[in-house]
Amino acid sequence: MDALEAIAAAVWPRSFSAAVPWLMLLPAVVLVGLLVLGLWDMADGSFRTLDTATFLPSDDYSLANYHRAFTERLFFTVASRSLIGSLIVTAITLFLAFPYSYVMVRTRSAALRKFLLIALFLPFFIGQVVRAYGWLIILGSQGMVNEALGLVGVSPIRLLYNYPAVLFGLVQYMLPFAVLMLAPALTAIPEEMESAAGSLGANWVRTFLHVVLPLAKPGFIGAGLVVLTLSLTDFAIPAILGGGSQDFIANAIYDQFFRTSDQGMGATLALLLVAVGSMMVGVVFALFGAGTLAMGRSK
Amino acid sequence: MKGDRSKAVTLWTFVTIALVMLSAPTLVVLGASFTAGNMITFPPEGLSLKWYAAIAGATDLRDAFLRSVIVATICTAISIPTGTLAGIALAKYRVRFAWGVQVYLLLPFTVPLIGSGIGLMLIFGKWGLLGQLWPVGIACAVINLPFMIWAVTASAASLDPDLELAAANCGAPPLSTFLAVTVPAVTPGIITGALLMFILALNEFLVSLLLVDARIVTLPVQIYNSIRSIITPDLAAISVVFIAVAAIAIALLDWLVGLDIFLKSK
Numbered sequence: 001m002d003a004l005e006a007i008a009a010a011v012w013p014r015s016f017s018a019a020v021p022w023l024m025l026l027p028a029v030v031l032v033g034l035l036v037l038g039l040w041d042m043a044d045g046s047f048r049t050l051d052t053a054t055f056l057p058s059d060d061y062s063l064a065n066y067h068r069a070f071t072e073r074l075f076f077t078v079a080s081r082s083l084i085g086s087l088i089v090t091a092i093t094l095f096l097a098f099p100y101s102y103v104m105v106r107t108r109s110a111a112l113r114k115f116l117l118i119a120l121f122l123p124f125f126i127g128q129v130v131r132a133y134g135w136l137i138i139l140g141s142q143g144m145v146n147e148a149l150g151l152v153g154v155s156p157i158r159l160l161y162n163y164p165a166v167l168f169g170l171v172q173y174m175l176p177f178a179v180l181m182l183a184p185a186l187t188a189i190p191e192e193m194e195s196a197a198g199s200l201g202a203n204w205v206r207t208f209l210h211v212v213l214p215l216a217k218p219g220f221i222g223a224g225l226v227v228l229t230l231s232l233t234d235f236a237i238p239a240i241l242g243g244g245s246q247d248f249i250a251n252a253i254y255d256q257f258f259r260t261s262d263q264g265m266g267a268t269l270a271l272l273l274v275a276v277g278s279m280m281v282g283v284v285f286a287l288f289g290a291g292t293l294a295m296g297r298s299k
Numbered sequence: 300m301k302g303d304r305s306k307a308v309t310l311w312t313f314v315t316i317a318l319v320m321l322s323a324p325t326l327v328v329l330g331a332s333f334t335a336g337n338m339i340t341f342p343p344e345g346l347s348l349k350w351y352a353a354i355a356g357a358t359d360l361r362d363a364f365l366r367s368v369i370v371a372t373i374c375t376a377i378s379i380p381t382g383t384l385a386g387i388a389l390a391k392y393r394v395r396f397a398w399g400v401q402v403y404l405l406l407p408f409t410v411p412l413i414g415s416g417i418g419l420m421l422i423f424g425k426w427g428l429l430g431q432l433w434p435v436g437i438a439c440a441v442i443n444l445p446f447m448i449w450a451v452t453a454s455a456a457s458l459d460p461d462l463e464l465a466a467a468n469c470g471a472p473p474l475s476t477f478l479a480v481t482v483p484a485v486t487p488g489i490i491t492g493a494l495l496m497f498i499l500a501l502n503e504f505l506v507s508l509l510l511v512d513a514r515i516v517t518l519p520v521q522i523y524n525s526i527r528s529i530i531t532p533d534l535a536a537i538s539v540v541f542i543a544v545a546a547i548a549i550a551l552l553d554w555l556v557g558l559d560i561f562l563k564s565k
Contacts, residue, residue, distance in 0.1 A: 001475065004474060005472045005473075005474050005475065008472075008473065008474040009472070009473075020388075020392070021388040021391075021392035021394045022388075022394075024384040024385060024387060024388035025384070025385050025388045025389070025394070025400060027380065027381040027384060027385070028381050028382065028384070028385035028404055028444060028448065029385075029400075029403070029404075031377070031381055031437075031440060031441050031444060032403060032404055032406055032407060032441065032444065034419060034422060034437070034438075034441055035406055035407060035410065035415055035418060035419065035441055035442075036406070037418070037422050038415065038417070038418020038419045038420075038421055038422045039410070039414070039418050041418060041421040041422055041425065042414070042417060042418050042421060045421065095313075096313055096316065096317045096320075097317070098313075099309075099310045099313035099314055099317070100313065100314050100317045102310065103310055103311070103314050104562070105562060113559070113562075114553070114558065116314075116318075117558040117559075117561070117562075118549055118553075118558070119318055119321050119322055120321065121545075121549045121552075121558065122321075122322070122325060122542075122545055122546065122549060123321050123322070123324070123325060125498050125502070125544075125545035125548055125549060126325060126502065126541050126542055126545045127501075127502030127503075127504060127519055127541060128502075128504055128519075129502075129504050129519045129522050129523050129526075130324070130328060130502075130519075130522065130538040130541050130542070131324045131325070132324075132526075133324070133328060133522060133526050133530075133534060133535075133538060134323065134324020134325060134327045134328045134538075135323075135324055136526060136530055137324075137327050137328065137331055137530065137535070138323060138324070138327050140530065144327065171320070172320045172321065172324070175317060175320065175321060176321070180561055183561065183562045184562065184563060187562050187563060203302045204302050204303070204305070204306040205302075229411065232411075233411035233412065233413055233414075235412070235413055235505045235508075236504055236505065236523070239523075240523070240526065240527075249413075250411070250412075250413040250505075253413055253417065254413070254509075257417065257420075263421075266417065267417070267421075270413060270414050270417045270418075271414070273411055273413065273414060274410050274411060274414035277409070277410065277411040277414070278409040278410055278411075281408060281409040282409055285402075285405065285409075
């Protein structure tokens with residue numbers, strides 16, 4: 001140990017002590033730096049168009065890709081499909097997440113609370129692909145729902161590879177995020193407020209509308225923005241449950257890189273999505289701080 | 300209170316819908332893995348473990364699983380020191396430009412996954428690192444690093460600075476103080492963070508998809524490639540591995556820090 005201390009003192013003398021926190025931050029800064037380098041590379045690529053003669057990115061810079069991104073019909077269709085879809089998903093997810101959080105926070109039974117938490121974390125930890133696979137088994141043309149319908153004489157319905165299937169899968173994917181972001185906001189509301197509203201004659205619907213929901217507003221905004229961003233930028237659910245016909249922006253970006261091999265166009269779309277997504281998450285952080293994810297000294 | 304009954308009924312209706320939605324895929328995958336048939340059908344054609352025997356013999360699935368474990372191990376091994384040091388630095392010291400540092404370290408969360416994945420793919424491609432597993436582990440560490448830092452700062456907040464001063468006062472040199480006082484105090488955070496990093500990297504799909512080629516697919520990518528063609532029960536059996544790992548992780552998390560921690564407001 002003494003030898004180690006001697007080495008430490010040699011490479012890290014006390015006069016350096018002001019630099020200590022920076023040295024400790026350095027590895028993390030370098031690691032995230034890879035991401036910054038990647039974004040830089042994307043920015044560079046986004047100004048180069050694909051030379052159709054050589055299938056290489058051009059050497060000169062232009063804004064042609066950005067012009068295409070905003071004018072081409074295909075990108076407009078995909079962008080509006082993603083945006084409308086993620087707005088619907090956000091609304092439904094918040095609507096389902098609120099009662100779940102409320103019951104989880106307010107229940108007096110520790111066992112029920114734990115059960116609800118486990119039901120939340122299990123799908124969260126299983127990953128998107130396995131969950132989507134589960135939905136394929138349930139909703140497929142020879143899936144459980146259609147087989148069950150067949151037993152009562154209903155001919156199979158196409159439940160997969162359409163827009164509602166993608167939205168449904170996204171809602172399921174987003175529920176844990178929304179509940180976990182709403183729960184702290186609901187925990188912060190004193191239960192006495194509700195009792196007070198009740199003893200003043202409000203029924204539970206009015207208590208919810210006029211007391212609980214307004215007080216939980218920050219939680220709703222935070223959860224809503226996170227759900228909106230994550231569903232807007234999702235890849236796996238539209239790819240698996242949409243079957244290629246319901247592409248979201250992330251799928252279009254993937255196709256630019258791996259199907260059309262137009263790296264410049266793909267980089268442009270990715271960068272635009274990064275700008276939109278970062279802005280939305282940035283708004284959450286600016287409004288509420290990083291919330292549960294706050295790193296640093298407690299204030 | 301008035302209408303308590305209708306309140307309970309309404310709330311529970313929605314909670315039940317949510318519970319069914321959350322659990323249905325997991326339960327169905329579990330059920331399908333035990334089918335005796337060659338196709339996944341409903342009602343099931345009886346019980347058997349034959350698909351578990353099938354995956355034990357399927358080298359492609361087994362190799363893909365091993366690769367996922369390697370990626371998750373590399374990711375965890377990188378994030379533990381990186382995230383712990385950064386977490387302690389942010390929690391303990393009054394760092395200049397702390398706000399800017401936080402914004403920077405939260406970048407992996409603000410940049411959408413497809414953006415991070417493509418960016419890292421371009422960088423690793425330029426450096427000629429694609430086609431190997433360790434860059435995938437590094438990529439997973441980059442995109443999930445905020446979880447690790449968050450877990451460490453959360454537990455470092457309870458670290459009493461007087462303890463470190465006391466240690467120093469008793470003559471302990473800085474490195475000893477750090478290893479004997481500071482690190483043990485944040486150990487619960489390190490374990491929580493490490494657990495999160497491991498499970499998230501094990502499940503990571505999109506970034507893997509972008510960084511691997513056909514020779515080194517990880518398990519989520521392998522499953523994704525397979526379900527696009529034909530759905531057979533062996534995929535359900537291998538998916539149960541994910542479910543089991545997730546269940547173990549939740550049990551560990553609950554035992555170490557308690558799941559209730561996620562309900563607390565700051």
